[in-house]
Amino acid sequence: MEYSYYNPTAIQFGKGQIKSIVNFISKDQKVLVVYGGGSIKKNGVYDQVVSALDGYTWSEFSGVEPNPSVETLNKAVEIIKAEKIDFILAVGGGSVIDGCKYLAAASLYDGDGWDFLEGKQVEKALPLGAILTLPATGSESNVNSVISKKATNEKRYFGSPLLYPKFAVLDSSVMSTLDDRQLANGLVDAFVHTCEQYLTYPNTSLLHDGYAQTILKGLHTLAQDWSNRKTELWQENLMLLANQALNGFIGSGVPQDWATHMIGHEITAFYGLDHAQSLAVVQPHLLRVMIEDKQEKLTLMGKEVFDMPHNYEMVIEAIEYMYQSIGVPTKLSAYKTDDNVISNITKALESHGMTALGEKGNVTLDKVSRILTMSLK
Structure with missing residues (x-):
């Protein structure tokens, strides 16, 4: 048994923990809140995030699909680069969190972000945090990301220690609307x-x-x-x-x-x-x-x-x-x-x-x- 194990993600487990994100994000950071189809506006999560980010400079990007596509994510990369975003906040399940790992790496890269799915090493990445709404993938506290490319029917994965979320909020009360x-x-x-x-x-x-x-x-x-x-x-x-x-x-x-x-x-x-x-x-x-x-x-x-x-x-x-x-x-x-x-x-x-x-x-x-x-x- 010879191995190295390292996991720096802070787990905030339990009801009402969304408000704790302020302990991990500085107010001088520009935040991009990323989510999927909008279910977070039905289960109260969005309102809790808005409340927690009171006094912060933040914007949002929605529409990350299940099996997140590079085509959708690259639209967010353009926004991050144009608005000089400093911190990415993933609010959703594994697909949203995986997508945000891609954003964190691709937004500080001059080439095509798909290069990471082809094996290129991530050399730098924006910090990110996760608010989990659908438990399944464990993406909220690991380095892995799986991304799809619709144009070629590909689904590939990549990972890097630079992509560990800084924190992960695990509040099971937000699961009430899951089918x-x-x-x-x-x-x-x-x-x-x-x-x-x-x-x-x-x-x-x-x-x-x-x-x-x-x-x-x-x-x-x-x-x-x-x-x-x-x-x-x-x-x-x-x-x-x-x-x-x-x-x-x-x-x-x-x-x-x-x-x-x-x-x-x-x-x-x-x-x-x-x-x-x-x-x-x-x-x-x-x-x-x-x-x-x-x-x-x-x-x-x-x-x-x-x-x-x-x-x-x-x-x-x-x-x-x-x-x-x-x-x-x-x-x-x-x-x-x-x-x-x-x-x-x-x-x-x-x-x-x-x-x-x-x-x-x-x-x-x-x-x-x-x-x-x-x-x-």
Whole structure:
């Protein structure tokens, strides 16, 4: 176990914490408030932000879409450069926060911001903070950002330690207006994030496995308690679990997979599935195709998470049932695609150099084809 772990994001957890943002933003900074479709004006979040920023110089940019596009974000980059914005405040879910990470990097860069998605290193970035409204991605306290390009049907990711939000407000009371699809997506997303760092092969860290299992058990408990999803206690737990699933710690010093995400990104880019939906239609079938590699950790997961000792094949069925029980299909055939879906996804992966995925680099394009074929049946 040799690793470095660093996470400078201050977490402000609990009701009424939006007002605490004044402790992290100076009044001599010009602030750009960035949000999505306007739901923050219905759930009271916008009013709380306006109140907190009283006496500040600030402006706003709205319209960041789910799976944020570089086309939309570049409009905000122009505003940031023209108005000499000093601080970016992301108010929304993972898409808005991911988009703001792109803004933070692209606004101090003279070239095309898409260069970062092509592998260019971020050398400087504007400071940003996050007010989370939809728990799922953990983006509020990690370095990762996933951005789409509509013009080419691409969905790519980048990251940099310079993109850690300075703070993240996690107030679950703002979740009151979320619908079932959003809550289910958040649960599935957090569950798969944890699996990508856990369902690999045995490691020597009792802490990392135990921590991941605690997160998985918590999310499974929430799925079983789906009828109480509108309660404050349920939503508070989802917000905390989703944050811990991808704040970087459970993946430090252990093998990681991420093949489900890489395949899922291409599905979303071509066919517009929600991020969590794309993960749910890939993961169970990937686990079946890769079951020999995953056998030991599936067995451990069965024992510690699902109370299914010694039956690793049933664990995959339990995962599938959990997703389906909260309304998230596990078959690509449940969505509108086309006859070219397998070739589109495999060719896109090949063009992006993703031909050897997974913790051992043995999820080949042939295996991706098998996974998608199973998902289409």
